[in-house]
Amino acid sequence: MTESSAGQGMRLFADAVARVERIGEQAGVDGEVVDQLRRPRATLTSSLEVRMDDGSTRYFTAHRCQYNSVLGPTKGGIRYHPEVSLGEVQALALWMTMKCAVVDLPFGGGKGGVELDPKSLSHLELERLSRAYVRANADFIGPDTDIPAPDVYTNARIMGWMADEYEAIKRVRAPGVITGKPLSMGGSEGREEATGRGAFIVINELANLRGMDPRQTTVAVQGFGNAGYHVALLLQGCGYRVVAVSDSKGGIFSGDGFDIESIYRHKLAEKKLEGVYCDGALCELIDFEQISNEELLELDVDILVPAALAGVIDTHNAAKVRAGIIAEVANGPISGEVDAELHERGVIVLPDVLTNAGGVTVSYFEWLQNRGGYPWSLEKVRARLRDKMIPAFRSVHELVENEGMTYRAAAYVKALRRISEGIAARGTRDYFSSTSE
Numbered sequence: 053m054t055e056s057s058a059g060q061g062m063r064l065f066a067d068a069v070a071r072v073e074r075i076g077e078q079a080g081v082d083g084e085v086v087d088q089l090r091r092p093r094a095t096l097t098s099s100l101e102v103r104m105d106d107g108s109t110r111y112f113t114a115h116r117c118q119y120n121s122v123l124g125p126t127k128g129g130i131r132y133h134p135e136v137s138l139g140e141v142q143a144l145a146l147w148m149t150m151k152c153a154v155v156d157l158p159f160g161g162g163k164g165g166v167e168l169d170p171k172s173l174s175h176l177e178l179e180r181l182s183r184a185y186v187r188a189n190a191d192f193i194g195p196d197t198d199i200p201a202p203d204v205y206t207n208a209r210i211m212g213w214m215a216d217e218y219e220a221i222k223r224v225r226a227p228g229v230i231t232g233k234p235l236s237m238g239g240s241e242g243r244e245e246a247t248g249r250g251a252f253i254v255i256n257e258l259a260n261l262r263g264m265d266p267r268q269t270t271v272a273v274q275g276f277g278n279a280g281y282h283v284a285l286l287l288q289g290c291g292y293r294v295v296a297v298s299d300s301k302g303g304i305f306s307g308d309g310f311d312i313e314s315i316y317r318h319k320l321a322e323k324k325l326e327g328v329y330c331d332g333a334l335c336e337l338i339d340f341e342q343i344s345n346e347e348l349l350e351l352d353v354d355i356l357v358p359a360a361l362a363g364v365i366d367t368h369n370a371a372k373v374r375a376g377i378i379a380e381v382a383n384g385p386i387s388g389e390v391d392a393e394l395h396e397r398g399v400i401v402l403p404d405v406l407t408n409a410g411g412v413t414v415s416y417f418e419w420l421q422n423r424g425g426y427p428w429s430l431e432k433v434r435a436r437l438r439d440k441m442i443p444a445f446r447s448v449h450e451l452v453e454n455e456g457m458t459y460r461a462a463a464y465v466k467a468l469r470r471i472s473e474g475i476a477a478r479g480t481r482d483y484f485s486s487t488s489e
């Protein structure tokens with residue numbers, strides 16, 4: 053981790069807390085609730101000692117944060133990235149707290165991360181590191197306390213190693229300790245597509261309410277990984293015109309829209325979107341131009357979907373964003389400093405804590421299946437996901453309509469009210485001061 057990523061992480065966390073304070077104050081949320089959300093409940097930082105293939109030993113800094121557990125065990129992914137920092141992990145854990153509350157899951161928020169470049173390790177080194185993470189956190193995590201999952205640069209295989217290590221340490225079968233596992237180790241059908249599917253449901257609900265015709269609606273998606281690919285595929289399947297997509301190497305644009313499946317096949321084969329070609333009949337007719345990620349964010353489209361990194365829309369470029377709707381599929385793609393500016397310009401922002409909540413929702417289903425010992429079909433997972441996402445969107449939309457809030461403020465208010473109920477059930481200052489008189 054560089055000094056600047058540590059600073060950036062602390063800024064991200066300060067920004068996340070400031071947003072809770074601002075929205076909480078505007079909506080008249082009890083100060084006790086906001087105060088509790090200013091700091092994580094517990095954070096464990098450890099140094100992982102890992103034997104490298106050449107016999108040497110390396111040390112990796114790792115974090116696990118349990119932000120708030122008023123509504124249930126903490127839940128949140130583990131990220132492997134060179135820029136991971138304590139501040140970033142805490143910000144992500146705070147967002148998980150809000151997200152679980154918005155979709156009414158019986159979970160609090162958590163997050164984990166290891167500072168490393170996973171691409172620089174061999175498979176065996178990655179396995180040793182993942183097991184070392186669990187050894188360091190074995191008394192911190194657990195099916196009833198804190199349940200990790202995959203995040204950026206971690207996947208089902210890594211979750212499988214982690215669950216296996218946990219069970220070896222505890223000498224029990226405990227598949228519910230981690231979600232996002234391989235199917236054969238208790239993973240859930242539909243987990244991989246869940247974030248994209250949840251985002252698609254939310255975007256489509258909003259578009260329907262606004263009377264938008266999918267065939268006349270253009271979409272640009274930044275980030276063509278798990279979340280970005282699935283949301284683009286589902287939107288296109290429903291008739292939306294996905295006119296731009298990008299990955300870390302750059303983007304492509306075509307006014308007529310793309311065939312997402314063939315772009316994905318090409319990306320898998322070539323590992324980039326440059327020079328992409330399509331082999332379907334429709335696509336052969338389509339010309340496209342190469343664009344930068346910066347240009348993609350500034351395209352004149354109806355819906356912009358940032359699905360890659362945090363902080364891509366801030367004071368430097370917010371004024372240049374021309375989309376009427378921004379659906380935050382990535383965590384934290386819009387800096388809190390520009391919330392008001394976008395709102396004043398009439399841009400509707402579907403916030404991350406609602407839009408990308410499909411992933412944690414299906415993680416919850418996986419946890420339920422593990423505890424019940426009874427796997428669900430893909431159809432059941434998809435139906436239950438709709439049953440969670442649509443009411444969550446509608447309840448947020450109702451607050452927007454009835455209380456004149458932005459979607460972000462409404463999602464936060466919904467979450468804060470739910471967390472307030474959890475705190476109030478245990479007793480607040482008002483309760484104790486009135487009963488002691």
Ligand code: NAD
Pocket residue numbers: 203204205247274275276277278279280298299300301345359360361362381382383408409411412
């Ligand atoms: P991923 O690793 O599968 O994909 C990330 C994509 O972003 C890749 O296509 C990568 O090339 C691209 N990318 C990286 N740097 C970029 C850059 N500078 N500009 C444009 N694109 C860039 O990750 P993912 O699981 O799809 O996660 C993407 C975002 O969604 C993250 O912010 C993550 O926290 C969030 N998210 C994911 C899930 C999930 O279940 N996958 C759930 C909630 C939130």
